[in-house]
Amino acid sequence: MSATTEPLLAARDLVKAHGRTDALRGASAELHAGEVLAVTGPSGSGKSTLLHCMAGILRPDGGSVHYEGLRLDTCTEDRLSALRRTDFGVVFQFGQLIPELTLTDNVALPLMLAGTSRREARARAGEWLGRFGVGDRADARPGELSGGQAQRGALARALVTGPRVVFADEPTGALDSLAGEQVMTELVSAARASGAAVLLVTHDARVAAYADREIRLADGRAAVTEGAV
Amino acid sequence: MxxxxxxxxxxxxxxxxxxxxxxxxxxxxxxxxxxxxxxxxxxxxxxxxxxxxxxxxxxxxxxxxxxxxxxxxxxxxxxxxxxxETAPPAPFVANEIFAKVVVAILSGGDPAAYLLRQRDAHMARMRELTKVKTTPGADLATVLSADYALSHLDADLRWMTTTADRLSTLTAEVTAR
Missing domain, CATH: 1.10.10.10 (Winged helix-like DNA-binding domain superfamily/Winged helix DNA-binding domain)
Structure with a gap:
């Protein structure tokens, strides 16, 4: 993690409008392998839009997103889908687990989509649920879980494929402060243990303090970047 | 204390x-x-x-x-x-940050730039404290002490954000007297 190495993921001069609203107006950000980067800023500053563009969920109107030599902003939808299955993990504010599936099946799903057998996928899902302390809730459906348990399930689902980048958009936004602290501790330690980089969007300075570095957005641009690179 | x-x-x-x-x-x-x-x-x-x-x-x-x-x-x-005995909730905390903002306004300095630098310093300290409390094996006394400091730094940050948003009004008020 040094300024001289090539970033794993780089957004340059991103422009993105939602209808008539300019969400991004020339935002740039670089994520290096293995680092935890916080993107902060007031609501409406464009931080979630930046995350969505960098994760290949949204296509920017202008600018570029490079992931290991691949242009995410122009590559095909098939290529993006494949990348999201193998290299990227995503955690949102509300876990967005599939309500009809058990926790184990929710976590196993990304592996099965990538071609792993159901038996193998469920076994690995079980290991990750155990690691996040919700192994005893493996057969519960999302509606039966507390917010903290569901978010741990979402972390397991994001990390089960061994991604190189985890995108976390306000991952503690729906949790009380103690559960939020626990989820952040678990997210960062799991990412560090597996070598994954984390792009963390938050409006909360206490959550941002889990990162190695911070980019602050204001009015759709990166205003300041600080911390050790 | x-x-x-x-x-x-x-x-x-x-x-x-x-x-x-x-x-x-x-x-x-x-x-x-x-x-x-x-x-x-x-x-x-x-x-x-x-x-x-x-x-x-x-x-x-x-x-x-x-x-x-x-x-x-x-x-x-x-x-x-x-x-x-309850500790008296301080009616006015000694606030060096606010004093510096007012002095910057009075002396024609740049309070907005100062607030940004102060914010960076606060965030850097918050990252250090977060590392201290998330170090594997940290005891609960360490975690709670770090949490106390983090809560106060976070409160400072919120105050600085609000103040930065209201600097033009404050400048008008301070310089009018």
Missing amino acids: STRHILLGLLSSGPSHGYDLKRRHDERFPQARPLAYGQVYTTLQRLVRDALAEVEGTDSDGGPERTVYRATEDGERELARWAG
Whole structure:
């Protein structure tokens, strides 16, 4: 993690409008392998839009997103889908687990989509649920879980494929402060243990303090970047 | 912070000498400023003067001779009173950051740039404290001390954000007088 190495993921001069609203107006950000980067800023500053563009969920109107030599902003939808299955993990504010599936099946799903057998996928899902302390809730459906348990399930689902980048958009936004602290501790330690980089969007300075570095957005641009690179 | 009550509190679990009290204080309050030996001995002498503690004897334990103190009954009563008394919620916290903002306005400086630098310094400290408390094996006393500091730094940050958003109004108000 040094300024001289090539970033794993780089957004340059991103422009993105939602209808008539300019969400991004020339935002740039670089994520290096293995680092935890916080993107902060007031609501409406464009931080979630930046995350969505960098994760290949949204296509920017202008600018570029490079992931290991691949242009995410122009590559095909098939290529993006494949990348999201193998290299990227995503955690949102509300876990967005599939309500009809058990926790184990929710976590196993990304592996099965990538071609792993159901038996193998469920076994690995079980290991990750155990690691996040919700192994005893493996057969519960999302509606039966507390917010903290569901978010741990979402972390397991994001990390089960061994991604190189985890995108976390306000991952503690729906949790009380103690559960939020626990989820952040678990997210960062799991990412560090597996070598994954984390792009963390938050409006909360206490959550941002889990990162190695911070980019602050204001009015759709990166205003300041600080911390050790 | 009342060092005298904290030392008295440590003494209430059994007689002890100054060196040991300092060591136990620093262990018990890991994120607090370590006590200076001089302060420990001065405080112990005052506790004896006020009859809240007394000298029990000396203890050499193979090393230099040390005076051993114990809490008196008056000391125990005073301790119970202090520990149960609410701390006054400070009506106005001494606020160096606000003072600097006002002085920057008065002297034609750049308070917005100062607030950004101060924010960076606060965030850097918050990252350090977060590392301290998430280090595997950190005990709960360390976690809670770090959390206390983090909550206060976070409150400062929120205040700085609001102040930065209202600088033009503040500048008009300060310069009009």
